[in-house]
Amino acid sequence: MKARLRxxxxxxxxLLVLGVxxxxxxxxxxxxxxxxxxxxxxxxxxxSWNLLFGYAGIASFGHAAFFSIGAYFTALALQHQWPLHxxxxxxxxxxxxxVLACLLGALALTRLSGIHFAVLTLAVxxxxxxxxxxxxxxxxxxxxxxxxxPDMAFGGWVLRLQSAAAYYLxxxxxxxxxxAALWLLCHGRFGRVLNALRQDPxxxxxxxxxxxRYRIAAFTISGAVxxxxxxVxxxxxxxxxxxxxxxxxxxxxxxxxxxxxxGSFWGPLVGSVVNAVLTYSTRTLAGVSELVSGAILLVVxxxxxxxIVGALSRxxxxxxxxxxxxxxxTSAAAIEGGPA
Amino acid sequence: xSAALEVRGVxxxxxPLHVLREVDFTVGxxxxxAVIGPNGAGKTTLFRVLTGEAASxxxxxxxxxxxxxxxxxxERVHRGVGRTFQVARIFPEFTALQNVAVAIxxxxxxxxxxxxxxxxxxxDPAVVAEARAQLDDLGxxxxxxxxxxxxxxxxxxxxxxxLMLSLRPSILMLDxxxxxxxxxxxxxxxxxxLKVRRExxxxxxxxxxxxxxxxxxxxxxxxxxxxQVIAVGEPQAVRxxxxxxxxxxxxxxxxx
Numbered sequence: 001m002k003a004r005l006r007x008x009x010x011x012x013x014x015l016l017v018l019g020v021x022x023x024x025x026x027x028x029x030x031x032x033x034x035x036x037x038x039x040x041x042x043x044x045x046x047x048s049w050n051l052l053f054g055y056a057g058i059a060s061f062g063h064a065a066f067f068s069i070g071a072y073f074t075a076l077a078l079q080h081q082w083p084l085h086x087x088x089x090x091x092x093x094x095x096x097x098x099v100l101a102c103l104l105g106a107l108a109l110t111r112l113s114g115i116h117f118a119v120l121t122l123a124v125x126x127x128x129x130x131x132x133x134x135x136x137x138x139x140x141x142x143x144x145x146x147x148x149x150p151d152m153a154f155g156g157w158v159l160r161l162q163s164a165a166a167y168y169l170x171x172x173x174x175x176x177x178x179x180a181a182l183w184l185l186c187h188g189r190f191g192r193v194l195n196a197l198r199q200d201p202x203x204x205x206x207x208x209x210x211x212x213r214y215r216i217a218a219f220t221i222s223g224a225v226x227x228x229x230x231x232v233x234x235x236x237x238x239x240x241x242x243x244x245x246x247x248x249x250x251x252x253x254x255x256x257x258x259x260x261x262x263g264s265f266w267g268p269l270v271g272s273v274v275n276a277v278l279t280y281s282t283r284t285l286a287g288v289s290e291l292v293s294g295a296i297l298l299v300v301x302x303x304x305x306x307x308i309v310g311a312l313s314r315x316x317x318x319x320x321x322x323x324x325x326x327x328x329x330t331s332a333a334a335i336e337g338g339p340a
Numbered sequence: 341x342s343a344a345l346e347v348r349g350v351x352x353x354x355x356p357l358h359v360l361r362e363v364d365f366t367v368g369x370x371x372x373x374a375v376i377g378p379n380g381a382g383k384t385t386l387f388r389v390l391t392g393e394a395a396s397x398x399x400x401x402x403x404x405x406x407x408x409x410x411x412x413x414x415e416r417v418h419r420g421v422g423r424t425f426q427v428a429r430i431f432p433e434f435t436a437l438q439n440v441a442v443a444i445x446x447x448x449x450x451x452x453x454x455x456x457x458x459x460x461x462x463x464d465p466a467v468v469a470e471a472r473a474q475l476d477d478l479g480x481x482x483x484x485x486x487x488x489x490x491x492x493x494x495x496x497x498x499x500x501x502x503l504m505l506s507l508r509p510s511i512l513m514l515d516x517x518x519x520x521x522x523x524x525x526x527x528x529x530x531x532x533x534l535k536v537r538r539e540x541x542x543x544x545x546x547x548x549x550x551x552x553x554x555x556x557x558x559x560x561x562x563x564x565x566x567x568q569v570i571a572v573g574e575p576q577a578v579r580x581x582x583x584x585x586x587x588x589x590x591x592x593x594x595x596x
Contacts, residue, residue, distance in 0.1 A: 189445060192463075196431050196442050203429040205445040206391075207507060208450055235476035 026166035037168050039276040040175040041233035046268030049253035054262035056218040057198030059118040062125030066097040066223040068245035070230030075144045075240045086150040090231050097227020098220050105216035129245035143241030174232050191325035261307020344369040344543040350399030359385045372544040374554045377564035391423050408520040418450045422509030426516045428500040432489035440471035443506045458586045463561040478502045494525035514546040
């Protein structure tokens with residue numbers, strides 16, 4: 001009975017959170033709704049980063065490159081009214097991110113590892129930022145603004161996403177589906193292999209797995225999801241700027257992941273939410289808001305190096321059941337509310 | 341006896357430093373073949389070349405007649421190469437059971453295996469059962485749920501052995517299987533190697549510093565010194581070899 005409750009708790013919790021998020025347009029202020037939308041895309045962005053860091057053990061310091069590619073692709077498509085269904089636009093944006101990541105991975109992931117690869121990604125993001133700044137088509141330093149939100153036609157029925165409420169719900173659906181897909185991926189065989197890879201790449205090769213191929217695959221998927229996060233974010237903010245590819249933006253998923261806990265699937269989402277709440281609640285402290293939220297982040301990371309989820313799950317953890325072959329993230333996820 | 345492993349003219353140098361020179365030897369199927377030599381003789385480098393971790397500079401390696409010189413580690417594993425390390429390499433965050441299960445899952449997707457379901461949501465019950473049986477077989481049944489990093493040194497070595505065996509290798513490359521183990525564990529490991537050879541007809545190539553182990557287990561011994569083979573033969577013959585006594589056993593004897 002108790003075991004059954006434990007099994008049911010995570011999906012129930014997840015549905016509850018989804019329900020609350022979906023009800024926001026009916027009772028939250030437009031400012032809160034705006035922040036919630038930003039947090040969702042930041043959360044998806046952080047999840048994509050942690051697929052690399054927490055599962056495959058690869059650090060990327062330039063993940064904003066992928067986000068910005070998705071964002072600019074969607075921005076162009078909407079501004080110039082390309083005759084693409086919006087879902088196709090999203091898919092193409094994700095594909096663009098995947099292609100860049102795959103190329104980068106195939107070129108560099110064999111030769112470089114650890115800090116060298118991370119710095120390379122940082123350099124690539126800076127190149128992307130510089131290219132955007134130099135391109136008239138992409139609005140140069142000003143970026144593209146006043147982006148219209150899309151309509152989506154399904155047969156004779158048209159889904160209008162111009163209003164903040166409508167687009168927010170669409171954003172929520174996309175992020176939830178993408179997160180669910182990532183969850184499945186991380187908890188299946190692929191996730192187990194990435195987990196093994198992070199722990200010991202040499203042993204992984206000696207159980208007959210092609211380490212390079214799995215690393216590139218993880219990087220490609222991560223790039224695609226980051227680009228998707230950018231692609232759904234652009235119509236929400238209705239503006240994209242070169243800073244989307246800047247290193248400060250690349251730092252965001254890292255910070256959110258470390259805050260929430262990289263050892264748990266849901267850690268990056270929790271971190272994104274906490275970060276957003278901190279930023280939002282200190283916004284009126286003119287001039288010191290960054291200082292206050294920065295200090296709180298510092299304290300959390302110092303007292304809980306495994307992040308918020310890590311600290312919570314250590315308090316209530318039990319020996320992991322034998323049949324589960326996913327590592328630490330599973331037990332933490334079970335507590336933090338992952339649909340089992 | 342057909343040849344399991346044929347090594348011809350293998351060399352390895354790091355810049356001007358020649359770690360292996362023109363190494364030639366053949367290991368018969370089912371044989372236990374020990375590679376010994378003083379520290380720095382090139383034993384570990386030879387292992388790395390044979391397993392594909394390092395590329396050789398010239399020469400060829402054939403496994404059961406197939407040229408594997410240019411294959412990657414994973415491709416050699418698919419063809420039957422199993423390997424253990426001086427310090428056991430296992431997945432520290434996984435439990436013992438998860439360690440073996442992930443290896444079995446990998447094996448089921450080796451080229452030429454009947455295609456397992458592509459989307460393996462949870463490990464197949466058959467995989468888990470096989471992993472349990474494998475751990476039982478190595479006397480680790482009481483450790484299945486223990487995280488590998490918490491295991492004792494001897495248990496880690498045995499877990500690594502279980503991981504390797506679960507891939508059903510035809511040739512075991514054991515890099516100092518006795519390194520750092522207690523006397524009891526040595527006995528267990530030696531019996532294990534013999535048992536595996538008997539039951540699975542595998543070929544064993546091992547390096548080892550413990551000469552008692554080498555001379556009691558090995559069918560043949562090869563001695564490396566400064567990257568060159570100075571003697572190959574049955575243990576007793578190698579023991580009597582003058583060159584070997586001079587560079588290796590002589591020194592051992594004077595320590596004793």
